[in-house]
Amino acid sequence: MALIEQGGLDGRSLLAEDPDHPGSLGIAISEAVMMAVADPQARYALGSVLNHVLQQTVIGEEALLQLAKVGENPDVLVGCTGGGFNFGGLSFPFLREKLAGRMNPTVRCVEPAACPSLTKGEYRYDFGDTADLAPLMKMHTLGHDFIPELIHAGGLRYHGMSPLVSHIYEQGVVEAISVPQTECFAAAVQFARCEGIVPAPEPTHAIAAAIREALQAKESGQEKVILTALCGHGHLDLASYEQYLSGAMVDYELPDEQIATAMRGVPVLD
Numbered sequence: 001m002a003l004i005e006q007g008g009l010d011g012r013s014l015l016a017e018d019p020d021h022p023g024s025l026g027i028a029i030s031e032a033v034m035m036a037v038a039d040p041q042a043r044y045a046l047g048s049v050l051n052h053v054l055q056q057t058v059i060g061e062e063a064l065l066q067l068a069k070v071g072e073n074p075d076v077l078v079g080c081t082g083g084g085f086n087f088g089g090l091s092f093p094f095l096r097e098k099l100a101g102r103m104n105p106t107v108r109c110v111e112p113a114a115c116p117s118l119t120k121g122e123y124r125y126d127f128g129d130t131a132d133l134a135p136l137m138k139m140h141t142l143g144h145d146f147i148p149e150l151i152h153a154g155g156l157r158y159h160g161m162s163p164l165v166s167h168i169y170e171q172g173v174v175e176a177i178s179v180p181q182t183e184c185f186a187a188a189v190q191f192a193r194c195e196g197i198v199p200a201p202e203p204t205h206a207i208a209a210a211i212r213e214a215l216q217a218k219e220s221g222q223e224k225v226i227l228t229a230l231c232g233h234g235h236l237d238l239a240s241y242e243q244y245l246s247g248a249m250v251d252y253e254l255p256d257e258q259i260a261t262a263m264r265g266v267p268v269l270d
């Protein structure tokens with residue numbers, strides 16, 4: 001039986017109803033929970049947005065050691081944010097150093113302009129999935145009913161942000177910006193030509209932000225150490241590059257009314 005008939009959601013049923021349905025990570029999580037519930041042998045650990053998966057700090061610890069070897073500290077750290085997993089892994093060790101007063105980098109989350117949960121979402125309790133199966137979390141959210149446009153950074157098409165990243169954003173410990181996808185792919189092509197590595201669409205957001213920062217530093221004549229991490233390669237995303245290079249890629253503006261509509265489904269708690 002389709003999961004949707006059991007109170008869940010599944011991608012195939014949604015596609016049968018609407019062949020152009022863009023899907024979302026929230027729907028994928030609902031489907032995974034339903035499959036785990038239906039199979040006594042299965043267990044499901046929700047990744048990315050939950051706080052415990054943000055502890056992959058080996059990335060940041062290693063970056064700290066690498067920078068120490070060349071006697072540098074970052075002035076700016078940028079990371080892409082979908083649920084917060086790779087950003088937490090890179091930034092938390094640097095935030096520890098910053099909060100201890102040992103360095104003072106600007107730490108910035110970079111999200112898609114079409115799915116701006118930190119920069120345009122509200123900080124409230126919401127479900128982590130579309131069918132209300134995952135626990136309520138206090139987080140920045142565009143509403144669990146929000147279906148982002150079909151941008152190429154699939155891993156950033158998520159309505160919420162991990163509670164830890166949301167909290168430090170609320171506290172002003174980190175900043176956030178959003179970037180449109182054509183700027184991201186322009187940065188990705190520049191990066192690939194310089195470094196010989198084709199980035200996944202998700203980290204192109206951080207690369208675009210790093211390039212913005214470098215250009216500003218060039219203009220102001222300030223020397224800056226800018227740190228980012230490449231959280232995935234784009235070998236399976238060449239169709240996205242083809243779209244960009246052929247000029248077919250478009251940017252999406254997210255109207256405030258669309259956010260307001262999705263926010264109506266967010267539970268109101270006393």
Ligand SMILES: Cc1ncc(COP(=O)(O)O)c(C=O)c1O
Nearest residue numbers: 048082083084085086155202232
């Ligand atoms: C390569 C890559 N980077 C980043 C993300 C975004 O997730 P997070 O913000 O949790 O790191 C994803 C998610 O699928 C991904 O595949």
